Amino acid sequence: MTWVSQLRERESLFRRAPSAHNTQPWTIDYRADEIVIGVDPERSLPDSDPTGRDLALGLGAFTETALIVAADAGLNVGCDLSDPARIRLVPAAERYDTIFHAADVDLRRVARGPYAEGLLDLVILAALEPGLVHVRSRALAGELEEADRWMFGTPPVARELRAWLRLNPRDPRYDRDGLTDRALGLSRLEARVLSGALRGYGLTRRLGLPTLLAASSRNLLRYDGSVLVLTGPSDDLRESGRRLLRTWLLLARFGLAVHPLSQLLDCPATNARLAERVGATPLAVFRVGYPQHEPARSARLSPSAPDHGDRAVRPVQQGLAGRAQQQPGQR
């Protein structure tokens, strides 16, 4: 059995990689001696992520996840990121050097519920990858409210969010992709209210929906907790996505959960202030803490069947290179 088929057998595991709105935007092309990772344009977020920042970060996170799974299976696999339009998983002389295992990949998940009070331990902070900046959550509480108002008040962004929400368990896509009511930590009633509000978006927007929806996150950061900001060059986002994934896995080793708050970067005003606060380009921002409730496991698409593999295989997509090069937060 070749290394490609052995890794392919573990596809459902490396599909546990995180992606914005859980769109799982990658395509996986299994070839004789390489695996080519591309982008499915139907699973990208042109309105919420017009610069391709989250797309590139997600592809980096996917690559890191696949490398960890390969190393755990005893396979010598590396990656080639030299082509901005695709990522190649290729044979390597040695096993990928990582402290993480398949179990870390399988257990990782985002937690959006309440976290216990308390700042990140300094020992943990010191163990993190370079380029992570700590900010107290309270300092960003007002910023988050403004970013949420901006998000819900920007029609194409709100519509795109709605398209990836899976608020009804009877939705045929409920177990495949997107953000379920359970993953968002919503009660049935809250899910119904959100669903109704977004369905009648045009009308409710005029009635003040953005302020109403933003109010639901008003207290999300009003506690003594920690937020981490991943900073770095914006021309190397796929490498930053690998760093992001390693950071999330390391935090999970300490029992810590993360909750990304990308709207702080998407909203131009809050992005600019965050950049000034951390003195660098922010690429990802997430709160970190000990979750008070066990988070739900998110949905994933099924792996493609090897005999009909071309269902998941698409020609390499255009656009990733150019989009990933732009500055984040531009709209």
Ligand SMILES: Cc1cc2nc3c(=O)[nH]c(=O)nc-3n(C[C@H](O)[C@H](O)[C@H](O)COP(=O)(O)O)c2cc1C
């Ligand atoms: C680049 C990136 C940006 C993300 N931004 C957000 C965000 O703004 N809000 C949020 O709740 N989750 C965000 N997420 C988390 C995804 O929604 C999450 O990974 C996906 O739903 C799958 O869930 P899981 O990570 O628990 O498996 C982001 C993930 C990535 C990789």
